[in-house]
Amino acid sequence: MSTRTAELLASIALIVFSLGLMWTVHTDGLKIGWVPERGPGSGVWPFWLSLGMALTSLWTLVRWFRRTTPESRNEAPYIESDRFGLVAISFIALTAMIFLVAIVGTYISIALFLGFYMRFVGKHSWPMTSATVFGAVIFIYFLFEWQLSKYLPKGLPMFEDGFLWLDNFRWEYFM
Amino acid sequence: MFEIADLLAAGLLQSFEPLNLAMILAGCMAGLFIGAMPGLGSVNGVAILLPVTFLVPPTAAIIFLAALYYGAMYGGAISSITLGIPGASTAVATVFDGRPMAQKGKANQAMMAAAIASFIGGTISIILFTLFAPPLAEVALKFGPQEEFALMILAFATFIGLGGDDIPKTIFSILLGLVMAAVGFDIISGKPRLIFFDMVEFQRGIGFLVLAIGIYGIGEMLWTLEQTGGKVKFDRVSATWAELKKHLGEIKKYLPTTSLSSVLGFFVGTLPAAGATPASLMAYGLAKTFSKDPDSFGKGNISGVAAPEAANNAASTGSMLPMITLGIPGSPTTAILLGGMIIWGLRPGPLLFANNPDFVWGLIGSMYVANFVTVALNLALIPLFVRVLAMPFTILTPIIFILCFVGVFATTDRMFDVWLMLALGLGGYLLRKLNYPVAPAVLAIVLGPLAERSMRQSLIGSQGDVTTFISISEHPISLGCIVIAVALMLYPVWSNYRRKIANKTAF
Numbered sequence: 001m002s003t004r005t006a007e008l009l010a011s012i013a014l015i016v017f018s019l020g021l022m023w024t025v026h027t028d029g030l031k032i033g034w035v036p037e038r039g040p041g042s043g044v045w046p047f048w049l050s051l052g053m054a055l056t057s058l059w060t061l062v063r064w065f066r067r068t069t070p071e072s073r074n075e076a077p078y079i080e081s082d083r084f085g086l087v088a089i090s091f092i093a094l095t096a097m098i099f100l101v102a103i104v105g106t107y108i109s110i111a112l113f114l115g116f117y118m119r120f121v122g123k124h125s126w127p128m129t130s131a132t133v134f135g136a137v138i139f140i141y142f143l144f145e146w147q148l149s150k151y152l153p154k155g156l157p158m159f160e161d162g163f164l165w166l167d168n169f170r171w172e173y174f175m
Numbered sequence: 176m177f178e179i180a181d182l183l184a185a186g187l188l189q190s191f192e193p194l195n196l197a198m199i200l201a202g203c204m205a206g207l208f209i210g211a212m213p214g215l216g217s218v219n220g221v222a223i224l225l226p227v228t229f230l231v232p233p234t235a236a237i238i239f240l241a242a243l244y245y246g247a248m249y250g251g252a253i254s255s256i257t258l259g260i261p262g263a264s265t266a267v268a269t270v271f272d273g274r275p276m277a278q279k280g281k282a283n284q285a286m287m288a289a290a291i292a293s294f295i296g297g298t299i300s301i302i303l304f305t306l307f308a309p310p311l312a313e314v315a316l317k318f319g320p321q322e323e324f325a326l327m328i329l330a331f332a333t334f335i336g337l338g339g340d341d342i343p344k345t346i347f348s349i350l351l352g353l354v355m356a357a358v359g360f361d362i363i364s365g366k367p368r369l370i371f372f373d374m375v376e377f378q379r380g381i382g383f384l385v386l387a388i389g390i391y392g393i394g395e396m397l398w399t400l401e402q403t404g405g406k407v408k409f410d411r412v413s414a415t416w417a418e419l420k421k422h423l424g425e426i427k428k429y430l431p432t433t434s435l436s437s438v439l440g441f442f443v444g445t446l447p448a449a450g451a452t453p454a455s456l457m458a459y460g461l462a463k464t465f466s467k468d469p470d471s472f473g474k475g476n477i478s479g480v481a482a483p484e485a486a487n488n489a490a491s492t493g494s495m496l497p498m499i500t501l502g503i504p505g506s507p508t509t510a511i512l513l514g515g516m517i518i519w520g521l522r523p524g525p526l527l528f529a530n531n532p533d534f535v536w537g538l539i540g541s542m543y544v545a546n547f548v549t550v551a552l553n554l555a556l557i558p559l560f561v562r563v564l565a566m567p568f569t570i571l572t573p574i575i576f577i578l579c580f581v582g583v584f585a586t587t588d589r590m591f592d593v594w595l596m597l598a599l600g601l602g603g604y605l606l607r608k609l610n611y612p613v614a615p616a617v618l619a620i621v622l623g624p625l626a627e628r629s630m631r632q633s634l635i636g637s638q639g640d641v642t643t644f645i646s647i648s649e650h651p652i653s654l655g656c657i658v659i660a661v662a663l664m665l666y667p668v669w670s671n672y673r674r675k676i677a678n679k680t681a682f
Contacts, residue, residue: 007609014347021354024369039635042361045627046369049350049357056347069341071609078608083401090400091601094393094576098593106581114573122569132570140581147230150585 003074004064011061018054022047086121093117105155105163107137146170179309182532186540189533190238194231198239199541203549205239206246211560212571213254214399216263217247217491218508218614222391223575225384225515226582233519234534237512238541241495244508245297245545248451248488249553252289252480253560256282260403265451265487268459272472272479279475286557287422288477289484292433294550296485299437300444300492301542308528308539312500315525318652320632321644323502325656327626329663330447330503331615336663337446337453340612352616355381356623363631376591383514383620384586385596390613391507392579393600396572398607403568419554429481432462440486444493447618450506451490458486492542499535500525504621507614514621518586 025032031041032048064072079087097113104112111133118129144150145167154160189195209220220243228236251266256273269289276285318326331349338345358369359380370377436458443454462482463472472479494505495512502524504510516523527535553560583596603613637643645654 003609006605010606010609021369024371028366028368028370030366030368034639039363039639040631042364042366042368045630046354046357049354053347053350053354056343056350059343060341060347063343069610079401083404086404087397087401090572090576091397093573094580095597097576098580098590098597101580101593102590106584110577110580114577117573118569122567124567124569132574136574136577140577143227143230144581144585148227148585150588152581152584153590 001078003071003076003078006078007060007069007071008064011057011064014057015054015061018050018057021050022054025050089121090117093121101153101155103155103159105159106152107141107163108155108159110140111137179305182536183305183540185532186536186538187543188540189234189537190541190544194235195238195537195541196544198231198235199242199545199548200552202239202242203246203545203552206243206248207250207253207549207553207556207560209243210247210250210263210266211253211564212250212566213258213260213403213564214395215575216251216265217244218506218511219391219395220244220247221508221511222384222387223578223582225387225511226586228515229586233516233521234537236515236519237534237538238545240512240515241538241542242545242549244491244512245488245542246549246552248297248484248491249290249293249549250560251487252293252484253286253557254564256285256289256480257561258564265455265490266483267452268455268483269480271459271483272474272476275473275475276477276480281475283418283557284422284425284477285480287419287554288425288429288480290550290553290557291422291426292429292436292481292485293488293553294546295430295433296437296440296488297492297542297546297549299434299485300441300489301539301546303438303441304492304496304542305539308496308500308535311496312525312528315501316529318501318525319650320629320636321650321653322656323629324626324633325644325650325653325660326501326503327622327629329656329660330497330622331619332660332663333447334612334615334618336666338612338615339453341610342667344609344611345615348612348615349619352386352619353623353626355386355616356383356620357627362624362628374591376589379589381595381620382587382592383511383617384518385583385592386599386620387511387514387617388579388583389596389599390603390617391511392575392582393597394603394607394613396575397600397604400568400572425477429478432458432465432478432482433485435465436462436482436486437489440489441493443486444490445496445505447494447497447503447505450494451487454490454493455483455487458482495538495542498523499527499538502625504618507617510618510621 025043025047030043032043035041063069100109114133118124154163209215251263252269255261255266255269259274261267273285440454462478494509497503497505498509504513
């Protein structure tokens with residue numbers, strides 16, 4: 001996809017999105033004008049500003065047709081093909097990590113993500129990878145669970161149990 | 176005057192408390208590191224590390240983040256000089272002469288000049304800050320909702336007039352941020368608004384930190400990965416005491432430009448759209464114009480390194496001025512700091528000086544101390560930071576992603592916000608590639624609730640009469656802000672017109 005096509009698609013998507021916002025304000029039954037005795041209605045702000053978003057995107061679309069924006073004259077690929085793989089794998093791995101949090105919990109998930117990324121994307125050695133993984137997991141546990149008293153997600157009960165044991169141990173001996 | 180001296184002394188004392196001093200040290204180190212990493216700047220560091228600061232009281236937290244902000248300005252020069260790619264956008268101008276100096280084998284001198292110029296810039300601007308902040312806050316105390324709203328309009332107008340980005344796309348970005356700020360329960364009527372797909376999670380709104388971490392954490396890393404392909408090359412640098420001593424004799428060569436750049440940087444920094452990047456570019460231009468030997472610029476002139484470095488440090492302090500006194504952030508980084516202050520339960524704006532003097536003066540005091548700490552750390556640890564640059568992106572990227580995820584979850588306790596962060600990060604990255612500026616959206620989501628409230632309060636007070644904002648008898652300050660805002664918004668139209676005329680006469 002060229003940058004030119006990307007700008008066309010983006011400006012159309014943003015117009016639709018802005019109109020969708022205005023529609024949402026309407027279906028929520030919010031007043032977009034002056035409410036007697038009460039002042040400006042609660043829909044005034046989102047409605048009229050969304051209209052502004054739609055108009056500015058329309059403006060971009062018009063300029064796309066007239067080829068006045070630099071992007072609309074740019075036929076180069078939107079994302080260079082030799083870089084696309086790296087960006088895509090990074091984003092997909094991150095998405096997978098966040099998805100896995102609900103199943104195996106924060107710590108196993110970040111360990112898998114970091115291990116995968118360093119070993120297979122970065123081609124780092126196993127000792128380097130495992131040292132960083134252990135360091136990161138312990139650091140996050142110590143900083144967030146211990147110091148900030150945040151209970152990060154632990155996943156399904158079978159995974160959560162292991163951490164409950166660890167938490168008990170910590171409360172028993174270190175608090 | 177004596178009152179200010181008293182308060183400043185108390186602030187300095189406060190910044191020497193063990194916790195605060197530790198925060199200064201940690202912040203400066205983190206800032207130097209983040210600034211030195213290509214692609215990461217102060218705004219990324221502040222966004223990603225804000226959740227961690229809930230560990231300490233607000234004063235210590237802001238001291239940490241301000242020191243980080245500050246340190247990142249020093250750190251940016253490190254990769255500009257050794258890699259030839261700016262460590263942060265604020266250090267772009269440092270590349271122009273820093274890189275040629277490094278190629279001539281004078282990387283050490285360039286680094287020292289950058290550090291010392293940064294120190295001068297920081298010192299001059301913090302003195303200006305101390306002098307300007309209390310009177311400005313005093314004036315701002317009299318502001319009503321009309322003035323608040325007009326000031327915010329002015330802040331957004333600076334993006335349109337001075338931001339230098341595509342204008343319709345800039346306006347879109349501002350409006351998007353303002354609308355995102357409206358998601359959730361309405362502050363005045365209590366009605367739920369913009370609950371997309373009837374998902375109850377949207378009732379709590381879109382946190383500014385979710386957007387900021389999405390854009391400056393996830394989006395920025397995707398951007399950097401694409402730009403660099405995950406690889407960097409650099410020159411080795413080592414600084415010794417003997418060299419430093421020799422260098423101190425050279426300071427007088429660039430002292431005049433540096434001082435001028437510092438004052439310029441401070442005032443440019445106070446403008447929301449301008450900030451450190453344009454300040455450093457302007458300082459570079461100015462140094463070149465006033466130089467006796469303008470042709471040597473771009474080929475390794477030491478003033479070409481000193482001027483932008485002094486200006487970007489001065490601008491970072493300058494951007495704190497409107498944040499502390501008016502509650503209007505002077506840069507994306509201070510927008511996130513402002514959002515942080517709201518989370519900490521403080522109300523940013525002129526009342527801070529009256530209600531939380533410990534907080535304000537602790538911060539100001541810490542900026543004096545941080546300046547000394549950073550220059551010392553920077554000069555002492557140059558070789559270490561250069562080695563840091565060798566850290567591959569394939570380690571840095573996943574660690575930053577993990578910090579983004581854990582940081583967002585720890586702040587809001589909801590996986591929903593983590594998914595939202597991911598979506599906003601990807602969206603921000605894709606739009607940024609099409610030249611949509613992202614900083615105005617971050618500023619807008621922070622200011623959105625305040626702007627909407629002040630607009631509605633003003634209109635309720637005036638019975639719906641919109642001329643209340645431009646009434647010369649009742650709200651002259653508001654009128655003044657609106658006039659300047661309109662002028663700023665029309666400025667690009669005017670300069671475009673002039674360019675067309677110039678083109679016509681040329682042919």
